[in-house]
Amino acid sequence: MSELKRTVAVHVPVLARVEGEGALDLRIVDGEIAELRLRIFEPPRFFEKFLEGRHYTEIPDMVARICGICPVAYQATAAQALEHLFGVELSPWARDMRRVFYCGEWIQSHSLHIHLLAAPDFFGCNSVIELAKIAPDAVRRGLRIQALGNELMDVFGARSVHPVGVRIGGFHGAPSLARIRTMREKLRAALPEAEALIRWAAGIAVPQDDQAFVSVAMRHPDDYAIERGGIGASDGLHIGADAYADHFTERQEPHSTALYSDYRGQPYLVGPLARLNLNHDRLPERVRMLLAETGLVLPSRNLFHSLVARAVEILLALHEALRLLDGYREPDSPWVPVTPRAGVAYGCTEAPRGLLWHRYEMDADGRVVSARIVPPTSQNQGRIEADLRLSLLNFGLDHPDDALRLHCEKVIRNYDPCISCATHFLALNIGR
């Protein structure tokens, strides 16, 4: 048993292939995990603070800058919150196109994550560039799908990083029918590629891991929830965005600039696998068929299924975009006029990495009095650490340091943590 007596200190100073900067410290003493910390050292960027005093028309452009990979999530959530407070009813065109726009981000972000960040681990590669040498067709397909997602964002936002198309009340401009026709053809052509991606992703051998956790995701009566719906949990919770803070709490750990979220005193899961666990009954027929073909049983308690879940959501997003762009017509106006009003605005949407929640207190002139933004990565933070402990024990602590480190990295990447987003910042003196 001398093997178990050793003291192991694994320190990963910079986590590769995650967005933003984080580090991992693991100390094993006498066969037990003595310390396990996912440290975030992305410095705070104080978004919630400098939104104060800003006019509502500036918010979509400012919150986009929280994350270069999921700017649409931030824009759409802020717009949803403010439109609700201001009593704005979007035109059916704008409502549908918000979802299409958001689908573009899911396609882009998920494909980037699968191919550039997560998959190399499972093929013994260090990067997508190495992976491209042994799986060139799969990588090129992935990069094409990612590019298509970017193009769909571009159609509505003029660019895919910090797009400029969203305004409170709709969009600044509407794409021409000719542009949408071209886009539809490309989306249609991508369907078989996305189906092949699901089969490929499902064929990647992943560790068997079984953990108990609560899944939290939005639910909508008709849709696979993305840009609208209430907040649901696998234990039966169903609330509106305005009740989020009554059920979910945040705290800061001494070692991190990120904040941790708890639900009923426990960590919980948000993101693609949580969504699939809760909403697989809302998938279109064709997507459900493909999912059944993979043999994935839902709800799943193995976070390594996150990769397949992302692939499934890419196909879903393609189907949704095509459905909503069918019979496209340019609107008379892409936006409706807005009159600001004082009050508290709540909004939530499903960012690629999971539930994103915003709260804005607004004055009568339409300026921000206070803002609070809870991104998915800080909600997953506690879950990632709990998962690391459990899955390391499952994996076996007697593996060599390098194997332990790689396993930890794989586990962390399942969550696709976006550390840039994770560093939001909360006024702990908020009264409730």
Place this chain on the structure above:
Amino acid sequence: MGGSTVRPRVAVHKFSSCDGCQLAFLNLGESLLDLAQRVELVHFAEAGPLDPDAEVDVAFVEGSVSTPEDLDRIQRIRTHSRLLIPIGACATAGGIQALRNDVDGAQWVAQIYSHPEAVASLAHSTPIAAHVKVDFELWGCPVSGPQILQVVNALLLGVAPHDNVDKVCTECKRRGYPCVMVSRGVPCMGPVTRAGCGALCPGLGRDCYGCYGPAENANTDSLSAQFRGLGLGAAAIEQRFRSINSQAPAFFAAADKARAGRDE
């Protein structure tokens, strides 16, 4: 590419940012694989390779300097890099997070975090050029794939990259977009903002909000006067300049003037 060709060694470093400018590489699609043939990506944490202290021909730097540790890291990068090129508004002007520079950021941390000691944050968010010599700057929030490729291609050819210091207005004219300010009275930052984006915002019929930073010889006084004529108050004019590139000297000065209410 023949095995005998020596490929330039390239690093991509991240400081305080949203990661969006690195996406100019990661969103290249299949061109990313071609790029990886032409240059050797030595350090690029988000893409995989990790070797922050390797000697490189070109270091692209995303993000602003905003922690005590950053101060040391940017010096090391400078030492190891033949050319150092900041990319994006955070690296060239401190970024949107530099909006904290006007307030006491450290005090915010102490007031709000229950464990402020874990939050190592400098009072100011500053551009890379405030700390080390830079060889070329790419402005934009975010920089685009074509901008990056253009710089890489120029360097591969051994020529100086082209610096676009024109105004967004020139891009509108070139593309035949009607002027949103003249035709609809929308307070547009295009007349003082650096070109390079392709006039995306006016192309959608909306105002430019200055995400590419100030153009050369930006006449901010004249634009402020124009904004006043459109009915904007001093506070609104100040906020137009105090946004994504608030610390860029031309915008900083214009915001200051608006605040002091002493323009012309």
